[in-house]
Structure formats: structure tokens, C-alpha cells
Amino acid sequence: MHTARTRGRRAAVVGLTALAVGLGGVAVGLPAQAAAGDPTDGTLEWGFRQSFRNYVGRQTAALPPIGAVPVGQRITVLAPAQFDVDGTPAVPENTATPNETLPYLLPVTGGSVTSADDLRVESAGGAVFAFPSHAFTVTVTDVAVVVSGGVGSLVGDLSVVIPENNLGYTAGTYGGDDVVLGTVTDVDVTLTAQSVTVSGTGVALTADGAAALQNFLQEGAALDDFTVTADRESATAPVWSPQITVSKTSGFDPAGTETVTVTGTGFDPAANLATGRPPVANGxxxxxxxxxxxxADVWRPSAGAASAARPVTSQKWALPEPSYTQVGTDYPSQAPALVVLQPDGSFTAQLDVKAAAQTTGTYGVYVFAAGGAAANAAQELFVPLSFAGDLDVDVTVPETPVDPGAFSWTVAGSGAVSLGTATAGDAAFTAVGALPAITVSDTRPASPGWSITGSTGRFASADGTASFPGSRLGWAPHVTGSVAAAGAAVAPAASGGLAAGSTLAFAPAGSTSGAVTAGADLTLSLPLDTPAGAYSGVLTLTAVG
Incomplete structure (x- = not known):
């Protein structure tokens, strides 16, 4: 948040530093990704304080000579927030209760969940309360619901601007980022694998919030109750890669019986669902x-081979829970042949190896879907076994040499951008510059496509006393060459801008091989009350290819 200063125009010197940490030529400044279980899409329903909305929205007791500002300018929402109309039809401007007195829908942007007692759900956007005849403009943005040790609170960015006035208020800008706005008396958390919902009642203004508001509202003043519901990031599905090993594969006595141990790994325990045929319960x-x-040589169920192609000499059945217990309980005669298929996809089975009556086919250990389930080619495996006197024939088939190609990218120059000295206009400071040339080379014969995105965090002054959000920076991407396309232009704004992340350039899957040069024209726009000084920030570029 900005410190107080006069409205005299000053030049703000702005610098932009590009983070250049190479990761195998594939990613630079890779941002943190949401962990499994963290909040993603959702909505925070909140209205700050109903009586305050009515007070500002109706411009109660507006003082001359300024008087009440027009409807639509009293309370405004900052994108991506919206008024919570909830199906209510539009209200005429001459009504005593305009639409702008409604509460808000604030989109969820992220957070973290450790447990129902420790979590944080973040939102974007907010509201601006403008009451010039009472000498204040209050902005509440980026509100987060926090539960720590089972205790709830609301945290957000709070800015209170008081201009020069004759009402006895000290002019200045008060508040800051991540202010604890309210404490919550009763918090209710519903946590499932797919979603998180937090409801709070008895929300009271904190001392920090009251101080920022210059005691327009006193500590302990009631704030609105809230509800936030968000989806949770799904855990990454495991990659199943079935394999089997056999403790012995050759030299078996054709006149005797010998036991081998078969070890399986990577079998999806949730696969091969029963279709109604006993003994496994349907589904x-x-x-x-x-x-x-x-x-037989053609033995796989997925190839259409009948059961007669698979004459079994010795067999075990690897079953996951709860099927293992269900079959063993309902069909006790099956129990000796059952082994557990563990949740990690592993099993261990003992098989007896002895000569068979038939004279054709190949001896071996075979694995395939059980219990009448549909054929599953991924779980059809075979390890050949041989008896003493058999002649093993081996052959090695080399890999066909194929040039896999490569994906790489480089940033020209020193990895830094200077936007020079901002120029003051009628409504804002403006500074412009350009990204250094970014060269992308993709020689993979069947390219899966690639993209480069960028995002900015806050800019801070050299002495650390002032800052402004990365949303104030925008860009207009451009590319050369026909391999890729430029991303959409993003304008600087009070919220959004490059703080929300945007695509610089991209090539879809199946693109032809080749090189492309990408860049962007940068534009920074700042309010005229930005404190003078030199500022720097970080533009993080991320390549996925």
C-alpha cells in the first residue's frame, strides 16, 4: 500500500528484472504448482459489512459542497469480483437501495489445505467504497479465509485513502497488505477429497482493521458472515506399469515338481471390474x-483366444481388497489359491512347475485379467520357462535409431529489462519497454506442442518502503516465423494484468519442426499518487514443452 503524499506529479523510476534460472533448457522461473488437495476454483461469498455498504451506497448524510456522488460510483467491484445479485432484477438508479449495496462474489484463486483445522483459501478482486463528502475511499481486495488451529480469520489487502479535508481527519493512506481484517467466533469446515467449504459467523473487526479505517468503525464491530466453497486439486494418478519376475526360469526336472516364486509390480488394483459373474461382487x-x-501361441484374451488356449497346470489368484476378503469368505474353497494384490500394485505368488500332458504350446508363467472381467491387454504378461534338455533360443532386436529431436529456448542479453523513467500523464504514470528476444527451437519429429507464459509479482522500491502490484504491468506479445502464435495482449490494470499470468507464445501439438523468436512490448501504468523512487520486480517466464 502507498504512503501518504501530495498530488504533485513526480517521476517514478521503474526497473524490471527477468528471472533467469535455467532448468535443463526447458523452464525458467518455474512457478509453484498447486499441491494435491489444495483449493482451486470456487467462490467466496462476503460483503464486508452490510450497514457500511448501505451507508456508502446510499451516501447517507452526504455533506455539501461535494454532496452524494452518482449511483454506480459509490461502491464499485474490482474484477474478477462481482456483485452477488442472486437473481435479483436490476434496481433503477433513483431507488433508495441501489444494486451497489449488494454483497460480493469473490473467485477463489488458490490456497492450501493441511487439515480441517489448518487451511487457507484465497480469493481475487474486491470492492471500493467511495464517499468523498465524508473524506474517505476504502478498498478491500484479495481476501483470504484462514483457519489456524481451528480458529478462523479473514485476511486481506486494506487501503484507506483520506484526502485533504476540513472535517478534522488526518490526510494520508492507511492499511497495508495481508491485514487481519476480522476474527471469526464460529467457523464450520466441511472437507472432502473433492472440495472444501468454510462458513464463518460472528465475524468481528480487528484492532488493525479499525486503525486502518481511522476508527470509522471500532474494534469489535460486526462484519458480514461468509461462506467459501472451492474444488480441491486432484492427486496425480499413479502410472501403472505391470511387470513380473520369476525366481527360476530354466533347468526344471521334467519328471518332478518344483515351486517358483512369482513377484508382480505395477498392477492397477482398481482395474478389471466384475460384470456380475461370481465369485467377485458386481463392480x-x-x-x-x-x-x-x-x-498356445495365441493365448491372450485381448487377442480373442478362448480359455482352451490356456490349459493351467498351477494357478493363484491375486485379488485386491475388499474383493480378497469377500471371495475368501463367500467361497472358502477358493481361499488357498488367493494372494493379496496390494494397493501399490504388487503381489507374491507360489506356483508348482511340472510337465504337462499336452505336447504343444509354450511353458511359462502367464498373468491375465481374472474373474470374468473384460480383457486387459496391459495386464497380460508372459515369462517362458524351460525344462532340462530343452534348447533355449535367444535373439536381441536392436532399437531402430531415431533422432528424437529436442526442445530448447534461450533468452537474449543479460536477462534484465529497464523501463526507464515513467512519464506522468493526465491520469497515470506510464513506462514502456520490451522483452529481450526469446528464441525457441523444437526439432522433435512429432512435437507435442509447447507454450511460454509469464507472470509478475509485486514491485518494491529500493528502500522497501513502497510497492505496487504486478497487475500494473501488461504486454503485447509478438512472434516471428510460422511455427508458433503469439498470446493475447494483456493491459495493465489495478488487478489482473500480468499478475494473473498470460501466454507469450505457443505452438499446438503436431506443429512442424523449426525455430521461432518471441518477444513482447511492455507497458506499465501507475496511479499518480505512487510514491517517487526506483522500483524493481520479477517477471517469471515458464516454458512447457
């Missing part, structure tokens, strides 16, 4: 059969 996973036998 439950059936696991896999682990068998020794002399199977």
Missing part, C-alpha cells in the same frame, strides 16, 4: 490370475 475389481502352464 468390484477382480485382480489377475497368475498361472503356470503350456499355453
Amino acid at each position: 468390484q475389481p477382480t485382480g489377475v490370475y497368475v498361472a503356470f502352464g503350456r499355453f
Whole structure:
């Protein structure tokens, strides 16, 4: 937030530093990603304080000579926030209760969840309360719902601007970022794997909030109750890669019986669902059969082979829970043949190896979907076994040499951008500049596509006493060459801008190989009351390819 200063125009010297930390030529300044379970999309329903909205929205007791400002200018929302109309039809401007006295819908932008007692759900946008005849403009933005140790609070950016006045108020700008606005008497959290909902009642203004408001509202004043509901980031699905190993594969006595140990890994325990045929309950996973036998050359169920192609000499059944317990309980005669398919996709089974009656086919350990489930080619595996006197024939098929190509990108110059000295206009300071040339090379024969995005954080003065949000920076991307396309232009704004992240350049999947040069014209726009000084920030570029 800005400190108080006169409205005399001053030049603000602004610098922009590009973060240039290379990660294998693929990503620079890779931003933190949402962890599994963290809040994503959702809405915070809140209105700050109903009586304050009515007071400002109706311009109660507006003082001359300024008087009441027009409807529509009293309370405004900052995108992406919206008024919570809730189906209410538009209200005429000459009514005593205009639409701008309504509460707000604030989109959820992120946060973190450790448990129902420790979480944070963040939102974007906010509201501006303008009452010039009473000498204040209050801005509340970026409100977060915080629960720590089971205790709830509301945290947000609060700015209170008091101009020169004859009402006895000290002119200046008060408040700051991440102010604890309210304490919550009763907080209710509903937490599932897919969503988080937090409701708070008995919300009271804190001492810090009252001080920023210059005691227009006193500490303990009631703020509006709130509800926030957000989706949660899904955990990354495990990658299942079924494999089996056999403790011994050759030299078996054709006249005897020997036991081998089969170890399986990477089998999806949730696959192979029963379709109504016993013994596994309908809809439950059936696991896999682990068998020794002399199977036909075409034996796989996925290839249409009938069960007669798979004459079994010895067999175990790897079942996940709860199917393992259900089958063993309902069909006790099956229990000796059952082994557990663990949640991590592993199992261990013992099989007896002995010569079979048939004279054709290949001896081996075979694995395939069990219990009448549909064929699953990914879980059809085979390890050949041989008896003493058999002749093993081996061959190695080399990989066909293929140039895999490569994806790389470089940033020209020193990795820094100077926007020079901002120029004062009628409504704002403006500074312009340009990104250094970014060269992208993609020689992969079947490119999956790539993109480069950028985002900015806050800019801070050299002495750390002042700052402004990264949303004040915008850009107009451009590219050369036909391989890729430029992202959309983003204008600087009070919120949004490059703080929300934007695409610089991209190439869709299947793009032709080649090189492209990307860049962007940068524009910074600042309020005229920005404190003078040299500022710097970070523009983070991220490449995914």
C-alpha cells in the first residue's frame, strides 16, 4: 500500500528484472504448482459489512459542497469480483437501495489445505467504497479465509485513502497488505477429497482493521458472515506399469515338481471390474490370475483366444481388497489359491512347475485379467520357462535409431529489462519497454506442442518502503516465423494484468519442426499518487514443452 503524499506529479523510476534460472533448457522461473488437495476454483461469498455498504451506497448524510456522488460510483467491484445479485432484477438508479449495496462474489484463486483445522483459501478482486463528502475511499481486495488451529480469520489487502479535508481527519493512506481484517467466533469446515467449504459467523473487526479505517468503525464491530466453497486439486494418478519376475526360469526336472516364486509390480488394483459373474461382487475389481502352464501361441484374451488356449497346470489368484476378503469368505474353497494384490500394485505368488500332458504350446508363467472381467491387454504378461534338455533360443532386436529431436529456448542479453523513467500523464504514470528476444527451437519429429507464459509479482522500491502490484504491468506479445502464435495482449490494470499470468507464445501439438523468436512490448501504468523512487520486480517466464 502507498504512503501518504501530495498530488504533485513526480517521476517514478521503474526497473524490471527477468528471472533467469535455467532448468535443463526447458523452464525458467518455474512457478509453484498447486499441491494435491489444495483449493482451486470456487467462490467466496462476503460483503464486508452490510450497514457500511448501505451507508456508502446510499451516501447517507452526504455533506455539501461535494454532496452524494452518482449511483454506480459509490461502491464499485474490482474484477474478477462481482456483485452477488442472486437473481435479483436490476434496481433503477433513483431507488433508495441501489444494486451497489449488494454483497460480493469473490473467485477463489488458490490456497492450501493441511487439515480441517489448518487451511487457507484465497480469493481475487474486491470492492471500493467511495464517499468523498465524508473524506474517505476504502478498498478491500484479495481476501483470504484462514483457519489456524481451528480458529478462523479473514485476511486481506486494506487501503484507506483520506484526502485533504476540513472535517478534522488526518490526510494520508492507511492499511497495508495481508491485514487481519476480522476474527471469526464460529467457523464450520466441511472437507472432502473433492472440495472444501468454510462458513464463518460472528465475524468481528480487528484492532488493525479499525486503525486502518481511522476508527470509522471500532474494534469489535460486526462484519458480514461468509461462506467459501472451492474444488480441491486432484492427486496425480499413479502410472501403472505391470511387470513380473520369476525366481527360476530354466533347468526344471521334467519328471518332478518344483515351486517358483512369482513377484508382480505395477498392477492397477482398481482395474478389471466384475460384470456380475461370481465369485467377485458386481463392480468390484477382480485382480489377475497368475498361472503356470503350456499355453498356445495365441493365448491372450485381448487377442480373442478362448480359455482352451490356456490349459493351467498351477494357478493363484491375486485379488485386491475388499474383493480378497469377500471371495475368501463367500467361497472358502477358493481361499488357498488367493494372494493379496496390494494397493501399490504388487503381489507374491507360489506356483508348482511340472510337465504337462499336452505336447504343444509354450511353458511359462502367464498373468491375465481374472474373474470374468473384460480383457486387459496391459495386464497380460508372459515369462517362458524351460525344462532340462530343452534348447533355449535367444535373439536381441536392436532399437531402430531415431533422432528424437529436442526442445530448447534461450533468452537474449543479460536477462534484465529497464523501463526507464515513467512519464506522468493526465491520469497515470506510464513506462514502456520490451522483452529481450526469446528464441525457441523444437526439432522433435512429432512435437507435442509447447507454450511460454509469464507472470509478475509485486514491485518494491529500493528502500522497501513502497510497492505496487504486478497487475500494473501488461504486454503485447509478438512472434516471428510460422511455427508458433503469439498470446493475447494483456493491459495493465489495478488487478489482473500480468499478475494473473498470460501466454507469450505457443505452438499446438503436431506443429512442424523449426525455430521461432518471441518477444513482447511492455507497458506499465501507475496511479499518480505512487510514491517517487526506483522500483524493481520479477517477471517469471515458464516454458512447457
